[in-house]
Amino acid sequence: MAKKGTRIVVTLECTECRSTPASKMRKPGVSRYTTEKNRRNTTERLELKKFCPQLNKMTIHKEIK
Numbered sequence: 001m002a003k004k005g006t007r008i009v010v011t012l013e014c015t016e017c018r019s020t021p022a023s024k025m026r027k028p029g030v031s032r033y034t035t036e037k038n039r040r041n042t043t044e045r046l047e048l049k050k051f052c053p054q055l056n057k058m059t060i061h062k063e064i065k
Helices: 015-019
Strands: 007-014 032-038 047-052 057-064
Touching (some): 007 015, 015 057, 032 047
Antiparallel strands (some): 047 057
16 A cells, blocks of 8 residues: 655745735736645744745745645
8 A cells, every 4th residue: 555645735925925915916807826745844824935936025825725
């Protein structure tokens, strides 16, 4: 029987794009990134600082379902 991997694919979404009015953004939409995490070592939701092209700056991206 094959082992199930401990790494899962997660989606990171910009926290500021959701709360910022559309007039300040260059393009409509929300910045999203995909990455992997180890579910054994990192049980809580992932937060990384990534570049948001809509706001043209580095912002915090949080894991969504």
